[in-house]
Amino acid sequence: MNDGALRDLAEVDRLIHEPARLVICTILYTVKEADFLFLLNESGLTKGNLSSHLTKLEEAGYIDIRKIFNEKKPQTLCSMTPAGRSAFEEYRKYFKKIIERMNGE
């Protein structure tokens, strides 16, 4: 890996780059909204782990979390904000560039 690629890697969005959050972001980028149960099943994380990653993404303004009651049962709905979408798109572009550089070596 050359210096340019290393520099690019250092500048990558670490909030998204973390594997569990990358899975969550990818799912939420693909859909309009998903609930906690769906994210739990698809990500394979524990409830506590998923909760903490969602909070981090919400604090960064990347996702919106809404709590509603559906037939008297609590439901947590998550969706990606426009800021989250553009951050995720940037992240993908960045990584594509790094991979292209590495392949070009």
Place this chain on the structure above:
Amino acid sequence: MKDKIGQIMRKTYSYWWVDGMAEMGIGLFFGILAAYNYLIETLPLSATVSLLMAIAQPLVFLACWFGYGRLARWVKERFTYRRTGYVAYQPKNRKNRAVRALVGFVMGFGMALTVTFIGPEVLKIDSLVMVGGLLALVTLFLATWHGVNRLFVVAVTEFVLGLWGSRLALEADLRSILLMACIGGVWFLSGLITFALYLARTKPGQEEA
């Protein structure tokens, strides 16, 4: 990394097929198509009524499509979303819808041309073999694109049914209707088995504390 993201996206899209509802819908569509055409063919209707029924066909399918959409949502809300979670997909924007409509139109026109002219006239292949083969190709595409392996079995069955239908000693119209009904049955059965397995393998989940 890029592949991993693609895989997760594809898996998220394939959630639509997890409970078999989509297959049952396609099965019902073929079933209604067959039943409607059977009525037109067999009922002692006047020429005017037959013509009106033929013209009304797209409206009937549209009504079934929306009706089934509501039914599928009702079932998903009561079973799927409670067991493996709720998801709403991105609505298609106008450009995407226009592209999809155009692709659908071109594909439909191409299939009709292949089935009615290219197959029997140029390639000398029975039209039912062509129908079975083309539907099998579309199903193979769905199976690959959405990663739903059971659709490979449906695709092979469609092709075999096309071959079988072409050998039946019946009138051409009745053979087509029978093929549609059988293909609908295969899709519906695939959906029903998937739904039964889904219910057996999952249980209502719980929200976080």
